[in-house]
């Protein structure tokens with residue numbers, strides 16, 4: 001049966017966000033938290049050499065494997081965690097992170113790994129939801145996050161993703177912030193853009 005996550009992550013506005021970010025990937029791509037592989041059909045086959053998808057969840061990887069068979073790019077799927085990547089230093093051109101920064105238990109450790117494996121001229125593409133700019137909404141996110149997280153598979157509502165990037169030695173080169181939908185504001189504040197190693 002198709003996991004619920006796959007339905008939620010494939011709604012129209014979310015797919016439109018993916019279309020804004022995934023085609024910008026190039027070279028060797030690391031997709032941490034690849035999940036069910038919803039980004040796989042969107043890669044530009046002319047620009048991407050190889051995609052390495054990593055996720056701890058075997059059932060999601062099973063579905064990703066089916067999508068990988070249909071993909072126009074070469075794909076390798078690995079069961080593992082973003083906090084300990086089985087990759088060499090400076091070996092990746094693009095890290096693509098979509099809707100995963102909220103769920104990785106130790107985001108700072110994962111970002112340090114992305115920094116390690118990215119080439120100096122590499123890019124980290126992201127489309128993430130997180131801590132809203134409006135203080136009233138952010139305050140509500142802080143309040144409900146302890147209840148939300150266990151119900152939503154470890155997803156955090158209130159992570160300030162750009163601040164984590166900055167702390168990990170990335171420079172945000174261009175970023176769009178917006179509410180994906182008018183409500184609920186607590187889950188729809190988005191960060192979409194590109195960061196580079198400083």
Ligand SMILES: C[S@@+](CC[C@H](N)C(=O)[O-])C[C@H]1O[C@@H](n2cnc3c(N)ncnc32)[C@H](O)[C@@H]1O
Nearest residue numbers: 009033034035055057081082098099100103104
């Ligand atoms: C909301 S889903 C997003 C999946 C996919 N990136 C997408 O855009 O559809 C979050 C994903 O993060 C994965 N995840 C959780 N902890 C992780 C970790 N430590 N390292 C890598 N991925 C992790 C989950 O298994 C899940 O597939």
